[in-house]
Amino acid sequence: MIVEFRKKRSKLQTISFLGLPFVLIGGWFYPLIGYLLLGCMMGAIGIAIYKGRAWCDWMCPRGSFYDLLIKKISRRKEIPQFFKKPIVRIGVVLILLSVLGSQVYIHWGDWNSIGLALVTILTVTTSVGIILGIIYQERIWCHICPMGTFGNYLSEGKYPLSIKDNCNNCRVCSKVCPMQLKPYSYKDTGIVADNDCIKCSTCVASCPKKALGFEIKKAA
Ligand code: SF4
Ligand code: SF4
Structure with missing residues (x-):
């Protein structure tokens, strides 16, 4: 993929x-x-x-x-x-x-x-x-x-990247991110709230747990 x-x-x-x-x-x-x-x-x-x-x-x-x-x-x-x-x-x-x-x-x-x-x-x-x-x-x-x-x-709150609870903290997302962001660090809130995310989806495609996505809604 x-x-x-x-x-x-x-x-x-x-x-x-x-x-x-x-x-x-x-x-x-x-x-x-x-x-x-x-x-x-x-x-x-x-x-x-x-x-x-x-x-x-x-x-x-x-x-x-x-x-x-x-x-x-x-x-x-x-x-x-x-x-x-x-x-x-x-x-x-x-x-x-x-x-x-x-x-x-x-x-x-x-x-x-x-x-x-x-x-x-x-x-x-x-x-x-x-x-x-x-x-x-x-x-x-x-x-x-x-x-x-x-x-x-x-960019505040626009088209946010979400992260699910099944993230195992492997940090692959951070290694592949062209902006050197840390998506895994937002697991607690479920939304990657870094406005410098360029929405490239590289982390989404690389995550071995399929924990990242732009369509995922965090359960309330
Ligand atoms: S690549 Fe996926 S499983 Fe690994 S730390 Fe990032 S979000 Fe979590
Ligand atoms: S979508 Fe791209 S810029 Fe945003 S956190 Fe993932 S890899 Fe980094």
Whole structure:
């Protein structure tokens, strides 16, 4: 089951991944392509309202790129708590919004220059994500990505992952989780209440006890 699941997820990620080189490379020649970044931002926020951070699973081209390629060369270390601190996440949001806002203000009316600013921001942040992804873990950027942070705040209670009482604490779910979450630690409440869950279902497909799922209702 897990092999088939991984194949299906990889296929979807391969499709969405193509969006990254299209904008990242094409944008330097045709800056208006950079505006596609705004569509990506709206997609992440729009889906978060209904389904939590599901966008980050396979619909985000950059997340797919990290899973498909950077994972192969990552040292796969534990992500330092520093990158999960709200102050760090909010700081990254403020920095990038300030950079984007100032570029829009300076270049207002010059749509090519604004498009190029979007491509530049994508290039710099993706590069930072690659470096951190190799040093630590492939999805580390997803903990500080501004869209991920917005998604985190909008995800509360949306499409929650449930865990049943038959969980035997083997921790396989945590080992396979691309976000390094700990689903098993929520056995007492029955709901994995971590807003950074990207709803990828890797833990669901890997759990030997079939204790995890998005449809399971915990008995009252
Ligand atoms: S993989 Fe399944 S059984 Fe193992 S700790 Fe996670 S939820 Fe529990
Ligand atoms: S907890 Fe499960 S569904 Fe959520 S990100 Fe981790 S592996 Fe994916």
